[in-house]
Amino acid sequence: MDRLDKEILRLLQEDATMSVNDVADRIGLSTTPCWRRIQNLEKQGIITKRVALLDAQKLDLGMTVFVQIKAGRHDINWLSRFAEHAAGMEQIVEFYRMSGEYDYMLKVVVADMKAFDVFYKKLVGGIELSDVTSSFAMEQIKYTTALAIQ
Template identity: 65%
Template structure:
């Protein structure tokens, strides 16, 4: 285990985390029963995992396609400049779009990777125009996902 934060997690914590990743609405009593604890110690463990920041929040996962967000686009961006001001400006700009659901600073040929969810090509075109009008880029390219092979929000726990 390489992370300082992951230290102190035992097999019971790991089982609790696995259950919560699968369904955050699982009643504490059910989790406690599955991991061999009574409710109060189980609840304390969950609170401790939250305090440590290992559990950052509990959310509802929505089906993008059911909400007509049928198009996933990966947008790669080359920085217009490589200085702190541009980097901060781009981070703020990218984060301002609801369509951007993930944004990463990357190594390699492109500096940033955005995951964008939109309804269709017209919606993407509208997004793209707003993206490129707001800030100077060296290059921008987009790839359209044709099929989602795997999607999970679960973090691997097998290293613990």
């Protein structure tokens, strides 16, 4: 990946709706080579998808909760069942298996405490968990989906 590919990625991370013509103009290429580079970045899996980012507050989804979970058991069957159980819950916007004291970290976005309680009951229902702790975000200091491209 060269300097032009990296610049294409920076531009598309900022605005994925930017036309190929605009991207090409900004990096000093003609349209066809720029389009080929974008296609190649997609084919390589570097660009995985293009999405619209939504304002959670304006959608009345004003509560962000970080949920840490200790596994009920540490065997492959439990791990698979839990991953399937949690991955299907639309309120979970990020889901990680972790090292350290807790086995999983979830980022959950809901409307309010009542909605979180409904989510929580569904999360813990039907699957054995050792421990669950939740931390409620009071203020979002920084949010970006853009990766630092070196």
